[in-house]
Amino acid sequence: MRRPDSTDEELMALLGQGRQDGLAELVHRYQNDLFRFCLHYLKDAERAKDLAQETFIRVYTARDRFDQSRKFRPWVLCIARNLCLNELKRKKTVSMESLEEYASSAREGFGEILRSSADGPDELLQTAERRNLLLEALAELDEESREIVHLRFFERMQAREIAEIVGSTEGAVRTRLHRILRGMRAQFQDLKDQL
Numbered sequence: 001m002r003r004p005d006s007t008d009e010e011l012m013a014l015l016g017q018g019r020q021d022g023l024a025e026l027v028h029r030y031q032n033d034l035f036r037f038c039l040h041y042l043k044d045a046e047r048a049k050d051l052a053q054e055t056f057i058r059v060y061t062a063r064d065r066f067d068q069s070r071k072f073r074p075w076v077l078c079i080a081r082n083l084c085l086n087e088l089k090r091k092k093t094v095s096m097e098s099l100e101e102y103a104s105s106a107r108e109g110f111g112e113i114l115r116s117s118a119d120g121p122d123e124l125l126q127t128a129e130r131r132n133l134l135l136e137a138l139a140e141l142d143e144e145s146r147e148i149v150h151l152r153f154f155e156r157m158q159a160r161e162i163a164e165i166v167g168s169t170e171g172a173v174r175t176r177l178h179r180i181l182r183g184m185r186a187q188f189q190d191l192k193d194q195l
Helices: 008-016 020-041 047-059 074-092 099-110 121-139 145-156 161-165 170-194
Strands: none
Touching: 008 020, 008 047, 008 074, 020 047, 020 074, 047 074, 047 145, 074 161, 121 170, 145 161, 145 170, 161 170
8 A cells, every 4th residue: 555645754664563565655765766876876777776676675674773763865875875885895896987977877867958949059058068067077076075966966965864874974064065066166267267
């Protein structure tokens, strides 16, 4: 039985009581998000599917240990992240995919970004140039910085949730994000001055 009105945490409580419909609803809600999240790390669709499924197995296994005072989403993403990092260590391939590849795969899955009919060739060219500059700047970031930017802007997570996932403090994540963005702004200003 679907439970679309229940919170994630309520569904975990149901699962802790042995109610399988709690897990079914969580899978329904998070299967695509977890797949995309794993794909970001692994760059392999089949392995991403496998680890998304493994994440739900871990959720089921840990159902009795879930702390009801915590939010479910950062907790499940932390599980997925740990599985992905372990997989990367196992393969000894630690590099994350470039944001250009990520953006391309996201466009393939969701279609091209819609443009306004008022956008002329000049506006489209400027948009493409800005996008390419942004992707270049993001590609130059170290892996930890790129991960924080990905979680904040692609996954739309708050600093508190990111801290929980990466094993840091909220203040450290905020400071790191501020420094990353300040550096990217300076880089963009330098490029703008050169044009």
